Amino acid sequence: MIIMPTSRATLAHKLIHGDCLEVLRALDEASCIFADPPDNIGLGYNEFNDRRPDDTYVAWLGDCLRLFIQKANIVWVSYNAKWSFALGMIVDDLLREHKWLEAKPCVQVYTFGQHNHHDLGNNHRPLLRLRRDDAPLYPDAIRVPSWRQLNGDRRADSRGRVPGDVFDFPRVTGNSKQRRRWHPTQLNEDLVERCVMLSTLEGQRVIDPFAGTGTTLRVCDRIGRPCTLIECDRTYCEHIAAEHHLKPQGPGTKLFLAS
Numbered sequence: 001m002i003i004m005p006t007s008r009a010t011l012a013h014k015l016i017h018g019d020c021l022e023v024l025r026a027l028d029e030a031s032c033i034f035a036d037p038p039d040n041i042g043l044g045y046n047e048f049n050d051r052r053p054d055d056t057y058v059a060w061l062g063d064c065l066r067l068f069i070q071k072a073n074i075v076w077v078s079y080n081a082k083w084s085f086a087l088g089m090i091v092d093d094l095l096r097e098h099k100w101l102e103a104k105p106c107v108q109v110y111t112f113g114q115h116n117h118h119d120l121g122n123n124h125r126p127l128l129r130l131r132r133d134d135a136p137l138y139p140d141a142i143r144v145p146s147w148r149q150l151n152g153d154r155r156a157d158s159r160g161r162v163p164g165d166v167f168d169f170p171r172v173t174g175n176s177k178q179r180r181r182w183h184p185t186q187l188n189e190d191l192v193e194r195c196v197m198l199s200t201l202e203g204q205r206v207i208d209p210f211a212g213t214g215t216t217l218r219v220c221d222r223i224g225r226p227c228t229l230i231e232c233d234r235t236y237c238e239h240i241a242a243e244h245h246l247k248p249q250g251p252g253t254k255l256f257l258a259s
Protein backbone atom coordinates (compact mmCIF):
# COMPACT_ATOMS: atom_id res chain seq x y z
CA MET A 1 0.00 0.00 0.00
CA ILE A 2 1.43 3.39 -0.93
CA ILE A 3 0.87 6.18 1.58
CA MET A 4 1.43 9.65 0.22
CA PRO A 5 3.35 11.55 2.89
CA THR A 6 1.69 14.66 4.27
CA SER A 7 3.92 17.67 3.62
CA ARG A 8 6.27 18.39 6.53
CA ALA A 9 4.77 21.85 7.02
CA THR A 10 1.42 20.36 8.03
CA LEU A 11 2.82 17.94 10.59
CA ALA A 12 2.81 19.48 14.06
CA HIS A 13 5.80 17.61 15.50
CA LYS A 14 6.79 18.46 19.08
CA LEU A 15 9.95 17.80 21.06
CA ILE A 16 9.88 18.21 24.83
CA HIS A 17 13.02 18.26 26.98
CA GLY A 18 12.19 16.58 30.28
CA ASP A 19 11.44 13.43 32.23
CA CYS A 20 9.05 11.14 30.34
CA LEU A 21 6.73 10.44 33.28
CA GLU A 22 6.48 14.08 34.32
CA VAL A 23 5.93 15.33 30.78
CA LEU A 24 3.60 12.56 29.67
CA ARG A 25 1.21 13.06 32.60
CA ALA A 26 0.45 16.53 31.23
CA LEU A 27 0.01 15.47 27.59
CA ASP A 28 -3.23 14.60 25.78
CA GLU A 29 -3.76 10.99 24.76
CA ALA A 30 -2.30 9.79 21.46
CA SER A 31 -3.11 6.90 19.14
CA CYS A 32 0.19 5.14 19.71
CA ILE A 33 3.24 5.24 21.95
CA PHE A 34 6.50 3.76 20.71
CA ALA A 35 8.95 3.36 23.61
CA ASP A 36 12.57 2.22 23.63
CA PRO A 37 13.59 2.76 27.27
CA PRO A 38 17.24 2.67 28.32
CA ASP A 39 18.37 -0.93 28.93
CA ASN A 40 20.10 -0.27 32.29
CA ILE A 41 23.25 -2.05 31.14
CA GLY A 42 25.70 0.82 31.63
CA LEU A 43 25.64 2.38 28.15
CA GLY A 44 27.58 5.63 27.84
CA TYR A 45 24.82 8.19 27.44
CA ASN A 46 25.71 11.85 27.61
CA GLU A 47 23.89 12.73 30.87
CA PHE A 48 21.69 9.79 31.73
CA ASN A 49 22.93 7.15 34.24
CA ASP A 50 22.23 3.78 32.61
CA ARG A 51 23.19 1.70 35.64
CA ARG A 52 20.59 1.95 38.38
CA PRO A 53 19.93 -0.79 40.94
CA ASP A 54 17.90 -3.56 39.27
CA ASP A 55 14.90 -3.14 41.58
CA THR A 56 14.79 0.60 41.01
CA TYR A 57 14.94 0.11 37.26
CA VAL A 58 12.22 -2.56 37.19
CA ALA A 59 9.90 -0.50 39.44
CA TRP A 60 10.41 2.47 37.13
CA LEU A 61 9.64 0.33 34.04
CA GLY A 62 6.39 -0.67 35.74
CA ASP A 63 5.50 2.99 36.39
CA CYS A 64 6.21 3.76 32.73
CA LEU A 65 4.00 0.96 31.39
CA ARG A 66 1.14 1.90 33.75
CA LEU A 67 1.16 5.46 32.48
CA PHE A 68 1.72 4.55 28.83
CA ILE A 69 -1.42 2.37 28.64
CA GLN A 70 -3.47 5.27 30.04
CA LYS A 71 -2.10 7.63 27.39
CA ALA A 72 -2.38 5.60 24.16
CA ASN A 73 -4.56 2.90 22.64
CA ILE A 74 -1.52 0.97 21.46
CA VAL A 75 1.88 0.89 23.18
CA TRP A 76 5.04 -0.69 21.75
CA VAL A 77 8.03 -1.35 24.00
CA SER A 78 11.41 -2.48 22.67
CA TYR A 79 13.50 -3.80 25.56
CA ASN A 80 16.58 -5.80 26.45
CA ALA A 81 16.05 -9.57 26.86
CA LYS A 82 17.76 -9.29 30.25
CA TRP A 83 14.49 -7.85 31.60
CA SER A 84 12.09 -10.36 29.99
CA PHE A 85 11.13 -12.10 33.23
CA ALA A 86 10.70 -8.93 35.28
CA LEU A 87 8.72 -7.27 32.51
CA GLY A 88 6.58 -10.39 32.09
CA MET A 89 5.53 -10.11 35.74
CA ILE A 90 4.62 -6.46 35.30
CA VAL A 91 2.53 -7.26 32.21
CA ASP A 92 0.85 -10.15 33.99
CA ASP A 93 -0.28 -7.77 36.75
CA LEU A 94 -1.50 -5.21 34.19
CA LEU A 95 -3.55 -7.87 32.39
CA ARG A 96 -5.21 -8.87 35.66
CA GLU A 97 -5.97 -5.24 36.56
CA HIS A 98 -7.26 -4.17 33.14
CA LYS A 99 -9.59 -6.61 31.41
CA TRP A 100 -9.57 -4.40 28.29
CA LEU A 101 -5.84 -4.83 27.82
CA GLU A 102 -4.28 -7.28 25.36
CA ALA A 103 -0.56 -8.13 25.26
CA LYS A 104 1.21 -9.36 22.14
CA PRO A 105 4.81 -10.53 22.55
CA CYS A 106 6.91 -9.98 19.41
CA VAL A 107 10.64 -10.16 18.78
CA GLN A 108 13.25 -8.40 16.66
CA VAL A 109 15.91 -10.77 15.31
CA TYR A 110 19.14 -9.71 13.65
CA THR A 111 21.96 -11.52 11.90
CA PHE A 112 24.91 -9.68 13.37
CA GLY A 113 24.29 -9.92 17.10
CA GLN A 114 26.89 -9.87 19.86
CA HIS A 115 29.21 -12.83 19.31
CA ASN A 116 30.11 -15.02 22.29
CA HIS A 117 32.75 -17.78 22.11
CA HIS A 118 31.62 -19.37 25.38
CA ASP A 119 27.85 -19.39 25.15
CA LEU A 120 24.96 -18.61 22.83
CA GLY A 121 25.28 -15.10 21.45
CA ASN A 122 22.48 -12.55 21.58
CA ASN A 123 20.58 -12.23 18.31
CA HIS A 124 17.24 -10.90 19.43
CA ARG A 125 15.49 -8.05 21.18
CA PRO A 126 11.98 -8.52 22.58
CA LEU A 127 9.24 -6.19 21.40
CA LEU A 128 6.01 -5.97 23.37
CA ARG A 129 2.70 -4.59 22.15
CA LEU A 130 0.04 -3.57 24.67
CA ARG A 131 -3.31 -2.68 23.15
CA ARG A 132 -6.81 -1.74 24.24
CA ASP A 133 -8.85 -4.62 22.86
CA ASP A 134 -11.04 -2.27 20.78
CA ALA A 135 -8.14 -0.34 19.21
CA PRO A 136 -8.03 -0.88 15.43
CA LEU A 137 -5.06 -2.41 13.62
CA TYR A 138 -4.15 -1.77 9.97
CA PRO A 139 -2.42 -4.97 8.75
CA ASP A 140 -2.94 -4.13 5.05
CA ALA A 141 -0.56 -1.20 5.53
CA ILE A 142 2.37 -3.48 6.39
CA ARG A 143 2.02 -6.28 3.83
CA VAL A 144 5.28 -7.66 2.44
CA PRO A 145 6.02 -9.80 -0.66
CA SER A 146 5.07 -13.42 0.01
CA TRP A 147 7.20 -16.51 -0.71
CA ARG A 148 4.79 -17.37 -3.52
CA GLN A 149 5.13 -13.91 -5.08
CA LEU A 150 8.91 -14.04 -4.89
CA ASN A 151 8.94 -17.48 -6.53
CA GLY A 152 6.54 -16.69 -9.35
CA ASP A 153 3.70 -18.87 -8.01
CA ARG A 154 0.47 -17.86 -9.75
CA ARG A 155 -1.57 -18.71 -6.65
CA ALA A 156 0.10 -15.84 -4.82
CA ASP A 157 -2.10 -13.21 -3.19
CA SER A 158 -1.21 -10.08 -5.18
CA ARG A 159 -1.45 -7.99 -1.99
CA GLY A 160 1.47 -9.90 -0.43
CA ARG A 161 1.27 -11.25 3.11
CA VAL A 162 0.89 -9.71 6.53
CA PRO A 163 4.20 -10.38 8.33
CA GLY A 164 4.36 -12.41 11.55
CA ASP A 165 5.49 -11.42 15.03
CA VAL A 166 9.20 -11.96 14.24
CA PHE A 167 10.66 -8.67 13.02
CA ASP A 168 13.80 -9.33 11.00
CA PHE A 169 15.54 -5.96 10.86
CA PRO A 170 19.29 -5.44 11.35
CA ARG A 171 20.68 -3.51 14.28
CA VAL A 172 21.83 0.00 13.45
CA THR A 173 25.60 -0.36 13.74
CA GLY A 174 28.60 1.87 12.98
CA ASN A 175 28.47 1.93 9.19
CA SER A 176 24.66 2.04 8.80
CA LYS A 177 23.30 5.00 6.83
CA GLN A 178 20.75 5.53 9.59
CA ARG A 179 23.42 5.89 12.30
CA ARG A 180 23.63 9.12 14.31
CA ARG A 181 27.09 8.96 15.88
CA TRP A 182 26.31 11.41 18.68
CA HIS A 183 24.14 8.82 20.48
CA PRO A 184 25.19 5.35 21.75
CA THR A 185 22.18 3.35 20.55
CA GLN A 186 19.29 3.62 18.13
CA LEU A 187 16.59 1.43 16.62
CA ASN A 188 16.12 0.49 13.00
CA GLU A 189 13.71 2.92 11.31
CA ASP A 190 12.00 0.11 9.38
CA LEU A 191 11.08 -1.68 12.60
CA VAL A 192 9.54 1.47 14.08
CA GLU A 193 7.75 2.15 10.79
CA ARG A 194 6.12 -1.29 10.77
CA CYS A 195 4.81 -0.80 14.33
CA VAL A 196 3.49 2.69 13.65
CA MET A 197 1.88 1.73 10.33
CA LEU A 198 0.12 -1.23 11.94
CA SER A 199 -1.22 0.94 14.76
CA THR A 200 -2.17 4.29 13.24
CA LEU A 201 -3.66 6.06 10.25
CA GLU A 202 -2.07 9.03 8.55
CA GLY A 203 -2.52 12.15 10.69
CA GLN A 204 -2.81 10.30 14.03
CA ARG A 205 -0.36 11.32 16.74
CA VAL A 206 2.47 9.09 17.94
CA ILE A 207 4.44 9.71 21.17
CA ASP A 208 7.98 8.49 21.82
CA PRO A 209 8.88 9.05 25.50
CA PHE A 210 12.59 8.17 24.96
CA ALA A 211 13.55 10.11 21.84
CA GLY A 212 17.26 9.23 21.68
CA THR A 213 18.26 10.16 18.12
CA GLY A 214 14.65 10.88 17.12
CA THR A 215 14.10 7.68 15.11
CA THR A 216 10.34 7.77 15.70
CA LEU A 217 10.09 11.35 14.49
CA ARG A 218 12.08 10.56 11.33
CA VAL A 219 9.69 7.69 10.61
CA CYS A 220 6.55 9.70 11.43
CA ASP A 221 7.70 12.55 9.23
CA ARG A 222 8.14 10.15 6.31
CA ILE A 223 4.75 8.46 6.70
CA GLY A 224 2.64 11.45 7.71
CA ARG A 225 2.00 11.11 11.45
CA PRO A 226 2.53 14.04 13.85
CA CYS A 227 5.01 12.98 16.50
CA THR A 228 5.70 14.09 20.07
CA LEU A 229 9.17 13.24 21.37
CA ILE A 230 10.28 13.43 25.00
CA GLU A 231 13.97 13.32 25.89
CA CYS A 232 15.72 14.07 29.20
CA ASP A 233 19.07 15.02 27.66
CA ARG A 234 19.33 18.61 26.43
CA THR A 235 22.18 17.86 24.00
CA TYR A 236 20.20 15.11 22.28
CA CYS A 237 17.19 17.46 22.06
CA GLU A 238 19.35 20.06 20.34
CA HIS A 239 20.61 17.52 17.79
CA ILE A 240 17.05 16.42 16.98
CA ALA A 241 15.79 20.01 16.81
CA ALA A 242 18.55 20.96 14.39
CA GLU A 243 17.91 17.97 12.11
CA HIS A 244 14.16 18.62 11.91
CA HIS A 245 14.11 22.43 12.03
CA LEU A 246 12.21 22.42 15.33
CA LYS A 247 12.34 25.84 16.97
CA PRO A 248 12.86 26.39 20.74
CA GLN A 249 9.86 28.31 22.10
CA GLY A 250 11.81 30.98 23.97
CA PRO A 251 15.17 31.08 25.81
CA GLY A 252 15.84 28.05 28.07
CA THR A 253 12.54 26.53 26.92
CA LYS A 254 11.73 22.84 27.23
CA LEU A 255 9.49 22.88 24.16
CA PHE A 256 10.64 22.71 20.52
CA LEU A 257 8.01 22.99 17.78
CA ALA A 258 7.89 22.56 14.02
CA SER A 259 7.94 25.98 12.39
Ligand SMILES: C[S@@+](CC[C@H](N)C(=O)[O-])C[C@H]1O[C@@H](n2cnc3c(N)ncnc32)[C@H](O)[C@@H]1O
Pocket residue numbers: 018019020021036037038039045048183185186187188209210211212213214215216230231232233236
Ligand atom coordinates in the same frame (compact mmCIF):
# COMPACT_ATOMS: atom_id res chain seq x y z
C1 LIG B 1 17.51 3.55 24.16
S1 LIG B 1 17.60 5.26 23.92
C2 LIG B 1 16.35 5.56 22.71
C3 LIG B 1 16.89 5.44 21.30
C4 LIG B 1 15.83 5.73 20.26
N1 LIG B 1 14.84 4.68 20.21
C5 LIG B 1 16.47 5.87 18.89
O1 LIG B 1 16.24 5.00 18.02
O2 LIG B 1 17.19 6.82 18.66
C6 LIG B 1 16.86 5.89 25.39
C7 LIG B 1 16.85 7.41 25.51
O3 LIG B 1 16.00 7.76 26.60
C8 LIG B 1 16.54 8.88 27.29
N2 LIG B 1 15.97 8.82 28.65
C9 LIG B 1 16.35 8.06 29.68
N3 LIG B 1 15.54 8.24 30.74
C10 LIG B 1 14.60 9.13 30.38
C11 LIG B 1 13.49 9.72 31.03
N4 LIG B 1 13.16 9.40 32.30
N5 LIG B 1 12.73 10.61 30.35
C12 LIG B 1 13.06 10.93 29.06
N6 LIG B 1 14.11 10.43 28.40
C13 LIG B 1 14.87 9.51 29.02
C14 LIG B 1 18.05 8.70 27.20
O4 LIG B 1 18.74 9.93 27.34
C15 LIG B 1 18.20 8.08 25.79
O5 LIG B 1 18.47 9.07 24.84
